[in-house]
Amino acid sequence: MTEQRIDLGLTATAPASGGCGDGCGCGAGRAASTPAAQSPTAQTATSELRVEGMTCAHCVRAVTEELTALDGVEVVDVELHDGGVSVVRIASSGTASDDDLAAAIGEAGYTLAR
Numbered sequence: 001m002t003e004q005r006i007d008l009g010l011t012a013t014a015p016a017s018g019g020c021g022d023g024c025g026c027g028a029g030r031a032a033s034t035p036a037a038q039s040p041t042a043q044t045a046t047s048e049l050r051v052e053g054m055t056c057a058h059c060v061r062a063v064t065e066e067l068t069a070l071d072g073v074e075v076v077d078v079e080l081h082d083g084g085v086s087v088v089r090i091a092s093s094g095t096a097s098d099d100d101l102a103a104a105i106g107e108a109g110y111t112l113a114r
Contacts, residue, residue, distance in 0.1 A: 044074060047090045047098075050113035051105055054078070054086045059110070063088060066104040070096040085113045 051063065060078045067076045067088070072095030079087040090101065102112055 043093060044091045045094045047092070047101060049088045049090070049101060049105065050085045051088050051110050052085055052113045053083075053110045054080055055082050056080075059086075059108075062108040063105060063110060066108040067101065070100055070104055072096045 054060065054063065057080075060080055063078060064076045067073050067090060070092075072093040073090060074093065075089075075091040077089040079089075081087075088105070090096075096104075105112055
């Protein structure tokens with residue numbers, strides 16, 4: 001499987017008024033940063049989650065921040081579908097459980113699609 005990476009340029013911060021300004025309700029005023037992606041190791045497992053409610057780059061940062069905070073998560077890649085169901089791909093060493101991943105998505109303020 002060939003992996004392709006796209007730099008999303010997610011360096012903007014939330015406006016001083018709180019939130020991202022897109023009216024999406026994401027993280028209202030929370031500081032979010034996107035850690036530098038690392039290359040997955042040879043023992044990396046991949047997961048794909050479908051997430052509802054993401055609308056902007058701030059949403060992507062919030063989800064990425066929560067997921068990369070989990071032990072074992074090495075790479076997070078988000079395919080944003082504004083207002084629809086976004087695809088979040090995760091490469092990890094396998095120490096984060098499915099419940100951990102779902103909880104991180106919830107902590108960021110979003111829900112898994114059924």
